[in-house]
Amino acid sequence: MFKGMTVVGTVLGLAILAGAASGQDAAQKALADATKARQAQMQLYAFNLGLLGGMAKGEVPYDAAAATAAAGNLSSLAQLDQSRLWPEGSDEMGVDGSKALAAVWENLPDVMAKGADLVTAAAAMEVAAGTDLASLQASMGALGGACGACHKAYRVPSN
Protein backbone atom coordinates (compact mmCIF):
# COMPACT_ATOMS: atom_id res chain seq x y z
CA MET A 1 0.00 0.00 0.00
CA PHE A 2 2.72 2.34 1.13
CA LYS A 3 4.83 1.24 -1.75
CA GLY A 4 1.98 1.94 -4.16
CA MET A 5 1.55 5.43 -2.80
CA THR A 6 5.25 6.13 -3.03
CA VAL A 7 5.20 5.05 -6.65
CA VAL A 8 2.18 7.24 -7.38
CA GLY A 9 3.83 10.14 -5.53
CA THR A 10 7.08 9.71 -7.42
CA VAL A 11 5.31 9.51 -10.76
CA LEU A 12 3.29 12.60 -9.91
CA GLY A 13 6.37 14.46 -8.79
CA LEU A 14 8.25 13.56 -11.97
CA ALA A 15 5.26 14.60 -14.05
CA ILE A 16 5.19 18.01 -12.35
CA LEU A 17 8.92 18.42 -12.87
CA ALA A 18 8.60 17.40 -16.50
CA GLY A 19 5.70 19.81 -16.92
CA ALA A 20 7.76 22.65 -15.49
CA ALA A 21 10.68 21.68 -17.66
CA SER A 22 8.61 21.53 -20.82
CA GLY A 23 7.01 24.87 -19.90
CA GLN A 24 10.50 26.28 -19.71
CA ASP A 25 11.44 24.60 -22.99
CA ALA A 26 8.37 26.06 -24.66
CA ALA A 27 9.20 29.56 -23.40
CA GLN A 28 12.80 29.20 -24.58
CA LYS A 29 11.61 27.90 -27.95
CA ALA A 30 9.29 30.90 -28.33
CA LEU A 31 12.25 33.24 -27.76
CA ALA A 32 14.40 31.31 -30.24
CA ASP A 33 11.60 31.27 -32.83
CA ALA A 34 11.13 35.03 -32.59
CA THR A 35 14.89 35.53 -32.95
CA LYS A 36 14.97 33.32 -36.05
CA ALA A 37 11.98 35.11 -37.55
CA ARG A 38 13.52 38.58 -37.19
CA GLN A 39 16.84 37.33 -38.53
CA ALA A 40 14.91 36.02 -41.55
CA GLN A 41 13.45 39.50 -41.94
CA MET A 42 17.00 40.93 -41.87
CA GLN A 43 17.97 38.47 -44.58
CA LEU A 44 15.11 39.68 -46.76
CA TYR A 45 16.36 43.24 -46.28
CA ALA A 46 19.86 42.15 -47.34
CA PHE A 47 18.53 40.25 -50.38
CA ASN A 48 16.64 43.28 -51.68
CA LEU A 49 19.46 45.68 -50.81
CA GLY A 50 21.75 43.40 -52.79
CA LEU A 51 20.00 44.31 -56.04
CA LEU A 52 19.94 48.04 -55.27
CA GLY A 53 23.55 48.02 -54.10
CA GLY A 54 24.63 46.03 -57.14
CA MET A 55 23.08 48.68 -59.38
CA ALA A 56 24.63 51.48 -57.30
CA LYS A 57 28.07 49.90 -57.70
CA GLY A 58 27.55 49.35 -61.42
CA GLU A 59 27.72 45.56 -61.12
CA VAL A 60 24.11 45.09 -62.23
CA PRO A 61 22.58 47.19 -65.06
CA TYR A 62 20.11 49.76 -63.77
CA ASP A 63 16.50 48.71 -64.28
CA ALA A 64 13.91 51.12 -62.90
CA ALA A 65 11.16 48.55 -62.52
CA ALA A 66 13.30 45.95 -60.74
CA ALA A 67 14.84 48.61 -58.50
CA THR A 68 11.41 49.97 -57.60
CA ALA A 69 10.20 46.48 -56.75
CA ALA A 70 13.21 45.81 -54.49
CA ALA A 71 12.84 49.17 -52.77
CA GLY A 72 9.12 48.50 -52.37
CA ASN A 73 9.98 45.25 -50.60
CA LEU A 74 12.29 47.12 -48.21
CA SER A 75 9.49 49.54 -47.50
CA SER A 76 7.02 46.71 -46.82
CA LEU A 77 9.55 44.90 -44.63
CA ALA A 78 10.16 48.03 -42.58
CA GLN A 79 6.44 48.35 -41.98
CA LEU A 80 5.75 44.75 -40.95
CA ASP A 81 4.06 44.39 -37.60
CA GLN A 82 6.97 43.43 -35.35
CA SER A 83 5.15 43.24 -32.04
CA ARG A 84 5.84 39.50 -31.70
CA LEU A 85 9.38 39.59 -33.10
CA TRP A 86 11.11 41.13 -30.08
CA PRO A 87 9.96 39.31 -26.90
CA GLU A 88 11.81 40.41 -23.80
CA GLY A 89 14.55 37.89 -23.00
CA SER A 90 15.51 37.28 -26.65
CA ASP A 91 18.73 39.23 -26.24
CA GLU A 92 22.26 37.86 -26.77
CA MET A 93 22.38 36.51 -23.22
CA GLY A 94 19.01 34.79 -23.50
CA VAL A 95 19.12 33.13 -26.91
CA ASP A 96 21.93 31.36 -28.75
CA GLY A 97 22.72 33.26 -31.94
CA SER A 98 20.89 36.43 -30.91
CA LYS A 99 23.00 39.57 -31.26
CA ALA A 100 20.45 41.96 -29.77
CA LEU A 101 21.67 43.85 -26.73
CA ALA A 102 19.42 43.99 -23.67
CA ALA A 103 19.53 47.78 -24.21
CA VAL A 104 16.82 47.27 -26.88
CA TRP A 105 14.24 46.68 -24.16
CA GLU A 106 15.54 49.47 -21.96
CA ASN A 107 15.16 52.08 -24.74
CA LEU A 108 12.04 51.04 -26.63
CA PRO A 109 10.99 54.60 -27.60
CA ASP A 110 14.41 55.18 -29.20
CA VAL A 111 14.28 51.79 -30.95
CA MET A 112 10.84 52.68 -32.36
CA ALA A 113 12.15 56.09 -33.50
CA LYS A 114 15.03 54.43 -35.32
CA GLY A 115 12.55 52.01 -36.89
CA ALA A 116 10.51 54.99 -38.09
CA ASP A 117 13.68 56.50 -39.62
CA LEU A 118 14.14 53.30 -41.62
CA VAL A 119 10.54 53.52 -42.91
CA THR A 120 11.32 57.07 -44.08
CA ALA A 121 14.62 56.08 -45.72
CA ALA A 122 12.99 53.10 -47.46
CA ALA A 123 10.17 55.32 -48.77
CA ALA A 124 12.75 57.79 -50.11
CA MET A 125 14.58 54.92 -51.81
CA GLU A 126 11.32 53.73 -53.39
CA VAL A 127 10.97 57.11 -55.13
CA ALA A 128 14.69 57.36 -55.97
CA ALA A 129 14.96 53.81 -57.33
CA GLY A 130 12.32 54.54 -59.97
CA THR A 131 13.78 57.93 -60.90
CA ASP A 132 17.29 57.18 -62.18
CA LEU A 133 20.58 55.57 -61.22
CA ALA A 134 22.08 58.75 -59.77
CA SER A 135 19.12 59.17 -57.40
CA LEU A 136 19.37 55.52 -56.38
CA GLN A 137 23.09 55.91 -55.65
CA ALA A 138 22.49 59.07 -53.65
CA SER A 139 19.89 57.30 -51.49
CA MET A 140 22.07 54.35 -50.47
CA GLY A 141 23.84 56.41 -47.79
CA ALA A 142 20.68 57.39 -45.93
CA LEU A 143 19.43 53.82 -46.08
CA GLY A 144 22.72 52.47 -44.73
CA GLY A 145 22.70 55.14 -42.05
CA ALA A 146 19.22 54.09 -40.94
CA CYS A 147 20.19 50.40 -40.72
CA GLY A 148 23.49 51.22 -39.05
CA ALA A 149 22.00 53.56 -36.44
CA CYS A 150 20.14 50.70 -34.82
CA HIS A 151 22.97 48.19 -35.27
CA LYS A 152 25.46 50.60 -33.73
CA ALA A 153 23.37 51.22 -30.64
CA TYR A 154 21.67 47.88 -30.10
CA ARG A 155 23.69 45.05 -31.60
CA VAL A 156 26.70 43.22 -30.18
CA PRO A 157 29.70 44.81 -31.92
CA SER A 158 31.19 42.35 -34.37
CA ASN A 159 34.37 44.19 -35.29
Add this chain to the structure above:
Amino acid sequence: MMMRKTLISFGVIVASLAGGAWFMTKPQTVDAADYAGLIGVPARGAIVFHAGGCASCHSADGASGEAKLILSGGRAFVSDFGTFHAPNISQDREHGIGDWSVTDLANAMVHGTSPEGEHYYPAFPYASYARVSPQDIADLHAYLTTLPADATPDRAHDLAFPFTLRRGLGLWKALYAGDDWQIDGDLTEVEARGRYLAEALGHCAECHTPRGVLGGLDRDRWMAGAPNPSGQGDIPNITPAKLDWSQADLIAYFTSGFTPDYDTAGGSMAAVVESLAQLPEADRAALAAYLERLPPIE
Protein backbone atom coordinates in the same frame (compact mmCIF):
# COMPACT_ATOMS: atom_id res chain seq x y z
CA MET B 1 90.93 60.73 -2.68
CA MET B 2 90.79 58.26 -5.50
CA MET B 3 87.53 56.98 -4.12
CA ARG B 4 86.17 60.48 -3.90
CA LYS B 5 87.12 61.28 -7.47
CA THR B 6 85.40 58.14 -8.67
CA LEU B 7 82.30 59.09 -6.75
CA ILE B 8 82.32 62.55 -8.25
CA SER B 9 82.77 61.18 -11.78
CA PHE B 10 79.96 58.74 -11.13
CA GLY B 11 77.82 61.60 -9.90
CA VAL B 12 78.57 63.61 -13.01
CA ILE B 13 77.69 60.70 -15.27
CA VAL B 14 74.39 60.09 -13.47
CA ALA B 15 73.57 63.77 -13.56
CA SER B 16 74.33 64.09 -17.23
CA LEU B 17 72.36 60.92 -18.02
CA ALA B 18 69.41 62.25 -16.05
CA GLY B 19 69.83 65.60 -17.74
CA GLY B 20 69.96 63.86 -21.11
CA ALA B 21 66.82 61.91 -20.32
CA TRP B 22 65.15 65.09 -19.10
CA PHE B 23 66.17 66.81 -22.31
CA MET B 24 65.12 63.85 -24.47
CA THR B 25 61.70 63.69 -22.85
CA LYS B 26 61.08 67.41 -23.26
CA PRO B 27 57.79 68.06 -25.15
CA GLN B 28 58.48 69.30 -28.70
CA THR B 29 56.81 72.16 -30.52
CA VAL B 30 56.36 73.08 -34.18
CA ASP B 31 58.32 75.78 -36.00
CA ALA B 32 55.94 78.74 -35.92
CA ALA B 33 57.34 79.92 -39.26
CA ASP B 34 55.67 76.93 -40.95
CA TYR B 35 52.30 78.31 -39.88
CA ALA B 36 52.83 82.04 -40.30
CA GLY B 37 50.65 83.58 -42.99
CA LEU B 38 48.47 80.48 -43.53
CA ILE B 39 44.82 81.35 -44.00
CA GLY B 40 42.41 78.71 -42.73
CA VAL B 41 39.31 78.01 -44.80
CA PRO B 42 36.45 76.50 -42.75
CA ALA B 43 34.92 74.58 -45.68
CA ARG B 44 38.21 72.77 -46.31
CA GLY B 45 38.62 72.32 -42.57
CA ALA B 46 35.31 70.45 -42.46
CA ILE B 47 36.85 67.79 -44.71
CA VAL B 48 39.92 67.59 -42.45
CA PHE B 49 37.58 67.30 -39.45
CA HIS B 50 35.60 64.41 -40.95
CA ALA B 51 38.66 62.65 -42.37
CA GLY B 52 40.29 62.91 -38.93
CA GLY B 53 37.23 61.46 -37.24
CA CYS B 54 37.45 64.12 -34.49
CA ALA B 55 33.77 63.81 -33.56
CA SER B 56 33.96 60.05 -33.05
CA CYS B 57 35.98 60.58 -29.88
CA HIS B 58 35.31 64.17 -28.81
CA SER B 59 31.48 64.29 -29.03
CA ALA B 60 29.45 63.17 -26.03
CA ASP B 61 28.80 59.46 -25.61
CA GLY B 62 25.76 58.43 -27.64
CA ALA B 63 25.61 61.72 -29.60
CA SER B 64 24.29 61.45 -33.15
CA GLY B 65 23.54 63.80 -36.04
CA GLU B 66 24.12 67.49 -35.32
CA ALA B 67 24.95 66.75 -31.67
CA LYS B 68 28.20 65.15 -32.88
CA LEU B 69 29.45 68.68 -33.62
CA ILE B 70 29.30 69.53 -29.91
CA LEU B 71 32.82 68.50 -28.93
CA SER B 72 32.25 68.34 -25.19
CA GLY B 73 34.40 65.22 -24.72
CA GLY B 74 33.84 62.66 -22.00
CA ARG B 75 33.88 59.34 -23.87
CA ALA B 76 35.90 56.64 -22.10
CA PHE B 77 38.59 54.56 -23.87
CA VAL B 78 39.73 51.42 -22.10
CA SER B 79 43.34 50.32 -22.68
CA ASP B 80 46.01 48.15 -21.10
CA PHE B 81 47.32 51.24 -19.29
CA GLY B 82 44.04 52.42 -17.83
CA THR B 83 40.99 54.35 -18.99
CA PHE B 84 41.37 57.56 -20.97
CA HIS B 85 38.63 60.20 -21.18
CA ALA B 86 38.43 62.35 -24.30
CA PRO B 87 38.76 66.05 -23.40
CA ASN B 88 36.47 68.92 -24.33
CA ILE B 89 37.71 70.47 -27.61
CA SER B 90 34.71 72.73 -28.14
CA GLN B 91 35.09 76.49 -28.46
CA ASP B 92 34.55 77.12 -24.74
CA ARG B 93 37.50 79.28 -23.68
CA GLU B 94 37.76 77.79 -20.21
CA HIS B 95 36.84 74.11 -20.61
CA GLY B 96 37.46 73.70 -24.33
CA ILE B 97 40.07 75.00 -26.77
CA GLY B 98 38.36 78.28 -27.72
CA ASP B 99 41.51 80.25 -26.91
CA TRP B 100 43.89 78.06 -28.94
CA SER B 101 45.94 79.52 -31.78
CA VAL B 102 46.74 77.59 -34.95
CA THR B 103 50.16 76.71 -33.53
CA ASP B 104 48.58 75.46 -30.28
CA LEU B 105 46.51 73.08 -32.41
CA ALA B 106 49.59 72.16 -34.46
CA ASN B 107 51.67 71.40 -31.35
CA ALA B 108 48.88 69.18 -30.07
CA MET B 109 48.34 67.29 -33.33
CA VAL B 110 51.91 67.04 -34.62
CA HIS B 111 53.84 66.62 -31.37
CA GLY B 112 51.22 65.70 -28.79
CA THR B 113 52.20 68.76 -26.77
CA SER B 114 49.68 70.88 -24.86
CA PRO B 115 49.76 74.70 -24.69
CA GLU B 116 51.07 74.25 -21.13
CA GLY B 117 54.01 72.32 -22.58
CA GLU B 118 52.98 68.89 -21.31
CA HIS B 119 52.77 65.60 -23.19
CA TYR B 120 49.39 64.28 -24.23
CA TYR B 121 48.80 60.54 -23.98
CA PRO B 122 48.88 58.76 -27.34
CA ALA B 123 45.21 57.75 -26.98
CA PHE B 124 45.07 61.04 -28.90
CA PRO B 125 46.49 59.75 -32.22
CA TYR B 126 49.24 62.34 -32.71
CA ALA B 127 51.57 59.55 -33.81
CA SER B 128 49.40 59.57 -36.98
CA TYR B 129 48.52 63.27 -37.05
CA ALA B 130 52.26 64.05 -37.07
CA ARG B 131 51.97 63.71 -40.87
CA VAL B 132 49.16 66.27 -41.27
CA SER B 133 50.10 69.32 -43.36
CA PRO B 134 50.26 72.83 -41.83
CA GLN B 135 47.58 74.06 -44.26
CA ASP B 136 45.19 71.30 -43.17
CA ILE B 137 45.76 72.22 -39.52
CA ALA B 138 45.07 75.88 -40.28
CA ASP B 139 41.89 74.88 -42.15
CA LEU B 140 40.81 72.60 -39.30
CA HIS B 141 41.40 75.39 -36.80
CA ALA B 142 39.22 77.70 -38.90
CA TYR B 143 36.45 75.08 -39.06
CA LEU B 144 36.57 74.35 -35.31
CA THR B 145 35.93 78.03 -34.56
CA THR B 146 32.56 77.70 -36.36
CA LEU B 147 31.42 74.95 -33.95
CA PRO B 148 29.56 75.55 -30.67
CA ALA B 149 31.12 76.08 -27.23
CA ASP B 150 30.24 73.69 -24.43
CA ALA B 151 31.22 74.15 -20.78
CA THR B 152 31.53 70.48 -19.77
CA PRO B 153 34.69 70.13 -17.62
CA ASP B 154 37.27 67.51 -18.62
CA ARG B 155 37.24 64.19 -16.83
CA ALA B 156 40.62 63.02 -15.48
CA HIS B 157 42.15 59.87 -16.99
CA ASP B 158 42.12 56.84 -14.75
CA LEU B 159 45.60 55.33 -15.15
CA ALA B 160 47.87 53.02 -13.20
CA PHE B 161 51.35 54.08 -12.00
CA PRO B 162 53.84 54.66 -13.70
CA PHE B 163 51.69 55.73 -16.64
CA THR B 164 50.54 58.68 -14.56
CA LEU B 165 53.99 60.27 -15.14
CA ARG B 166 53.49 62.24 -18.33
CA ARG B 167 57.16 63.14 -18.71
CA GLY B 168 57.94 59.51 -19.55
CA LEU B 169 55.85 59.87 -22.70
CA GLY B 170 58.79 61.74 -24.22
CA LEU B 171 60.58 58.39 -24.47
CA TRP B 172 57.51 56.78 -26.00
CA LYS B 173 57.37 59.52 -28.61
CA ALA B 174 61.10 59.14 -29.34
CA LEU B 175 60.51 55.43 -29.94
CA TYR B 176 57.24 55.45 -31.86
CA ALA B 177 56.27 58.86 -33.19
CA GLY B 178 57.52 60.22 -36.50
CA ASP B 179 56.25 61.67 -39.73
CA ASP B 180 57.60 59.13 -42.23
CA TRP B 181 55.16 57.22 -44.41
CA GLN B 182 54.66 53.50 -43.98
CA ILE B 183 53.85 52.83 -47.64
CA ASP B 184 56.41 54.48 -49.88
CA GLY B 185 57.61 54.01 -53.43
CA ASP B 186 55.86 55.10 -56.58
CA LEU B 187 52.33 56.08 -55.75
CA THR B 188 49.79 57.59 -58.12
CA GLU B 189 48.30 60.91 -57.09
CA VAL B 190 45.14 59.09 -55.99
CA GLU B 191 47.10 56.52 -53.95
CA ALA B 192 49.15 59.28 -52.32
CA ARG B 193 45.95 61.08 -51.33
CA GLY B 194 44.65 57.78 -49.97
CA ARG B 195 47.84 57.32 -47.98
CA TYR B 196 47.51 60.80 -46.52
CA LEU B 197 43.90 60.10 -45.55
CA ALA B 198 44.67 56.66 -44.10
CA GLU B 199 48.07 57.15 -42.43
CA ALA B 200 47.73 60.80 -41.32
CA LEU B 201 44.18 62.06 -40.86
CA GLY B 202 42.17 58.83 -40.72
CA HIS B 203 44.67 57.18 -38.33
CA CYS B 204 43.40 53.76 -39.50
CA ALA B 205 46.52 51.98 -38.22
CA GLU B 206 45.82 53.03 -34.63
CA CYS B 207 43.19 50.28 -34.51
CA HIS B 208 44.00 48.03 -37.47
CA THR B 209 47.70 47.50 -36.62
CA PRO B 210 48.72 45.48 -33.54
CA ARG B 211 50.77 47.08 -30.75
CA GLY B 212 53.78 45.94 -28.75
CA VAL B 213 53.98 45.83 -24.95
CA LEU B 214 54.68 49.56 -24.69
CA GLY B 215 51.77 50.41 -26.93
CA GLY B 216 53.79 51.27 -30.05
CA LEU B 217 52.51 50.07 -33.44
CA ASP B 218 54.08 46.88 -34.81
CA ARG B 219 54.89 48.28 -38.24
CA ASP B 220 55.78 44.84 -39.61
CA ARG B 221 52.12 43.96 -39.33
CA TRP B 222 50.76 47.17 -40.83
CA MET B 223 46.92 47.00 -40.99
CA ALA B 224 47.01 43.23 -40.40
CA GLY B 225 44.40 43.36 -37.63
CA ALA B 226 44.66 43.49 -33.85
CA PRO B 227 42.78 42.61 -30.69
CA ASN B 228 40.05 45.11 -29.87
CA PRO B 229 41.27 47.32 -27.00
CA SER B 230 37.74 47.20 -25.59
CA GLY B 231 38.29 43.46 -25.12
CA GLN B 232 35.40 42.54 -27.42
CA GLY B 233 36.53 40.57 -30.47
CA ASP B 234 39.17 41.57 -32.99
CA ILE B 235 39.76 44.50 -35.31
CA PRO B 236 40.00 42.94 -38.78
CA ASN B 237 43.02 42.55 -41.04
CA ILE B 238 42.42 44.98 -43.94
CA THR B 239 45.42 44.03 -46.08
CA PRO B 240 44.64 42.35 -49.43
CA ALA B 241 45.58 39.00 -47.83
CA LYS B 242 42.30 39.00 -45.91
CA LEU B 243 40.14 41.77 -47.32
CA ASP B 244 38.99 40.66 -50.75
CA TRP B 245 36.43 43.38 -51.37
CA SER B 246 36.45 45.13 -54.77
CA GLN B 247 37.19 48.84 -55.04
CA ALA B 248 33.45 49.39 -55.65
CA ASP B 249 32.66 47.38 -52.48
CA LEU B 250 35.04 49.50 -50.42
CA ILE B 251 33.71 52.79 -51.76
CA ALA B 252 30.12 51.64 -51.14
CA TYR B 253 31.08 50.63 -47.58
CA PHE B 254 32.70 54.01 -46.88
CA THR B 255 29.58 55.74 -48.27
CA SER B 256 26.68 53.78 -46.80
CA GLY B 257 28.23 51.40 -44.28
CA PHE B 258 26.89 48.40 -46.24
CA THR B 259 29.23 45.42 -46.49
CA PRO B 260 29.12 43.32 -49.70
CA ASP B 261 26.64 41.08 -47.82
CA TYR B 262 24.48 44.08 -46.96
CA ASP B 263 25.16 43.89 -43.29
CA THR B 264 26.29 47.22 -41.81
CA ALA B 265 29.55 48.35 -40.23
CA GLY B 266 29.83 47.23 -36.63
CA GLY B 267 31.44 48.56 -33.45
CA SER B 268 33.68 51.62 -33.68
CA MET B 269 33.77 51.31 -37.47
CA ALA B 270 30.14 52.46 -37.64
CA ALA B 271 31.26 55.86 -36.33
CA VAL B 272 34.20 55.89 -38.76
CA VAL B 273 31.84 55.31 -41.69
CA GLU B 274 29.59 58.16 -40.51
CA SER B 275 32.62 60.44 -40.86
CA LEU B 276 33.85 58.97 -44.15
CA ALA B 277 30.36 59.42 -45.62
CA GLN B 278 30.88 63.19 -45.23
CA LEU B 279 33.97 63.20 -47.46
CA PRO B 280 34.00 63.86 -51.21
CA GLU B 281 33.52 60.67 -53.24
CA ALA B 282 37.05 61.08 -54.64
CA ASP B 283 38.50 60.79 -51.13
CA ARG B 284 36.65 57.55 -50.45
CA ALA B 285 37.97 56.22 -53.75
CA ALA B 286 41.48 57.31 -52.75
CA LEU B 287 41.22 55.38 -49.48
CA ALA B 288 40.12 52.29 -51.38
CA ALA B 289 43.08 52.69 -53.76
CA TYR B 290 45.47 52.94 -50.81
CA LEU B 291 44.09 49.75 -49.23
CA GLU B 292 44.73 47.89 -52.46
CA ARG B 293 48.38 49.02 -52.31
CA LEU B 294 48.99 47.53 -48.85
CA PRO B 295 51.41 44.60 -48.75
CA PRO B 296 49.32 41.48 -48.07
CA ILE B 297 49.99 40.10 -44.57
CA GLU B 298 48.41 36.84 -43.49
